[in-house]
Amino acid sequence: MRSYWREKSMKWKGRVAETLFRCKKLGRPVFLPLIDPEKPPLLERVQMVLERATAILIGGSLNVTPYDIDELISSMRHASIDKPIILFPGGLNNIARNADAILFMSLLNSNDVYWVIGAQVSAAPIIAKLGLEALPTAYIIIGEGGAAGHVGRAQYIPPEKPELVAAYTLAAKLLGMRFVYLEAGSGARRHIPPEAIAAARKAAGQEIFLIAGGGIRTPDTAAKILEAGADAIVVGTLIEKNPEAALEIAEAINPCQPEGI
Ligand code: 1GP
Numbered sequence: 001m002r003s004y005w006r007e008k009s010m011k012w013k014g015r016v017a018e019t020l021f022r023c024k025k026l027g028r029p030v031f032l033p034l035i036d037p038e039k040p041p042l043l044e045r046v047q048m049v050l051e052r053a054t055a056i057l058i059g060g061s062l063n064v065t066p067y068d069i070d071e072l073i074s075s076m077r078h079a080s081i082d083k084p085i086i087l088f089p090g091g092l093n094n095i096a097r098n099a100d101a102i103l104f105m106s107l108l109n110s111n112d113v114y115w116v117i118g119a120q121v122s123a124a125p126i127i128a129k130l131g132l133e134a135l136p137t138a139y140i141i142i143g144e145g146g147a148a149g150h151v152g153r154a155q156y157i158p159p160e161k162p163e164l165v166a167a168y169t170l171a172a173k174l175l176g177m178r179f180v181y182l183e184a185g186s187g188a189r190r191h192i193p194p195e196a197i198a199a200a201r202k203a204a205g206q207e208i209f210l211i212a213g214g215g216i217r218t219p220d221t222a223a224k225i226l227e228a229g230a231d232a233i234v235v236g237t238l239i240e241k242n243p244e245a246a247l248e249i250a251e252a253i254n255p256c257q258p259e260g261i
Pocket of ligand 1: 034148184186187188212213214216234235236237238
């Protein structure tokens with residue numbers, strides 16, 4: 001017999017892409033707070049930020065097991081944080097059954113075939129077995145890309161070359177991917193330049209759901225990124241370091257809610 005909490009956590013299963021695209025269609029910004037399961041924050045410190053989320057991303061690369069992630073998700077459900085939970089995997093160790101969906105990512109500008117298709121081949125049967133909704137995502141690291149750039153062996157894309165970002169985004173679209181995540185790297189000094197986002201949007205048209213993350217620390221930056229054409233912003237480090245500042249961003253952008261608007 002399923003427990004109450006298990007039932008509750010089933011609510012978003014199979015409906016996550018639909019929820020995000022509905023926000024896009026309404027022209028409402030999507031806010032995706034990112035929680036690293038290696039150092040989960042005290043939920044009461046971040047609860048107000050998470051309550052404003054459209055959906056919550058969970059992921060990290062080091063020192064994480066699926067059990068840590070499942071436990072974190074259960075504690076969120078117990079704290080009545082009732083949002084779709086999307087895995088943002090730093091590796092195979094991030095595939096956990098209590099999530100609703102997973103960014104099924106290919107790091108398009110990696111020099112290592114493992115991050116382009118190898119990890120995905122290993123992950124696919126597990127994702128199918130757990131019944132996670134896969135969100136087909138092109139992950140594109142721009143600039144240094146922090147730890148993700150290093151681990152993913154990203155071929156450097158200069159931030160001041162929007163035409164390269166546009167070409168990668170168009171390739172993702174032609175390959176049939178529905179999501180494109182432009183990543184500056186966790187804690188990046190420079191966020192993705194609005195020019196690069198605008199170029200990606202122009203290349204992709206409105207069929208692609210465009211996510212931008214890395215180094216977003218102020219409402220002003222968030223607004224510029226959304227105005228340039230991103231559908232969603234990801235905020236991670238700031239939630240850990242200064243949840244009040246993250247809340248200011250959420251309040252300023254007035255994010256789309258998964259139920260209703
Ligand atoms: C990192 O894009 C995310 O993968 C979020 O970046 O930690 O800088 O907010 P920050």
